[in-house]
Amino acid sequence: MNPSKRIQTLPPYLFAEVDKKVAKAKNEGKDIINLSIGDPDLGTPKPVVEKLYEAAKNPDTHHYPSYVGMKDLRLEISSWMKKRFNANFTDDEICVLIGSKEGIAHLPLGIINPGDYGIYPDPGYPVYRTSIMFADGNPIQMPLKEENKFLPDIDELNKKIRNLGKKPKLMFLNYPNNPTSAVTDLKFLKEVVEFAIENEILLCYDNAYSEMTFDNYAAPSIFEIKEARETAIEIFSFSKTYNMTGWRIGFAVGKSENLNLLKKVKENFDSGVFNAIQIAAIEALKSKEVESEVKKNMKIFEERRNVVCEKLEEFEAEFEKPKATFYIWIKINKEKFNGKESVSMKFCDKAIEKGVVLTPGVGFGEYGEGFVRIAITQSKERIIEGIERIKEMF
């Protein structure tokens, strides 16, 4: 069978290569510490799991769900948006997703025509670029550079798009950021919203890590900028906040005219999230017990971050202590790892030899080259053991 051009033009999936190397090391009987996974280890809060048991026992939940999600869940999300960000959205302006990845992957199909431009951050969550390509669009790279604290340079972006001769239609943006763990503030978001309005771009703000923050930093919503309502949709996830990666549930928020672009695609392609999971998600949003468990979990991540950062400082690694996410983005000492091939890949290969799996920065795009990502999604002891094993590599 001949694969489609779509498949053929995909960039190599470096994470699959890493997986192969890990499988080989495991076969050789090595003790592997995996610090590459963006999947929290702490387990879903008990009241959410119990709600799922209860709901799943009721045959009424076993039918096809609604395309946009249960009204009760959308109403709960609406209250959460109000409470958390003082943002006003009716239940019609909310759409439940089969995980935020699904929404990101489907959105370009609702707005991109063949050849249209879509902007994606580099380094960034790989699905942004791929989804633009799968809609036959032209992905436009938006570098996130260390000297700009991993925020895009909007002046540079303006220059770039003037040279395109045609305005882009879509832009993905993500803070707190995967993989760099950079955060942002309302001043910068205002600049982005103005840019999007001026250029008539649909801004897709991916806020998957909105609740994974430390040191009393609260991540903003794009909708804290009033004008964003005109130009943006925002995507949230239950995966990271509630340790629900396997449940596959998230949601998108935006005024109907914008959100309908996504809803139309979804109506034709998928059949929603299992109702019992949606009922459990209501519990996640409204239960006080869950709220305090989430706070406790964030303290655990914060403590892990503190001890890991202390160790990394001791080993003279070059990095910024993250204020959010469960990632630490480290600049590789190029003197130790130079050569023709990717420094990121070389670093990760060497780490696997020592029984530690890390994510090569270049897997997130060209501008991730020279960096490596550590995820603190294992016990404190295992993470420390892992970075001890590779300490002379920094």
Ligand SMILES: Cc1ncc(COP(=O)(O)O)c(C=O)c1O
């Ligand atoms: C930035 C970002 N967005 C979205 C997702 C997808 O999350 P989910 O589909 O589990 O909601 C991830 C997962 O790692 C991510 O890092």
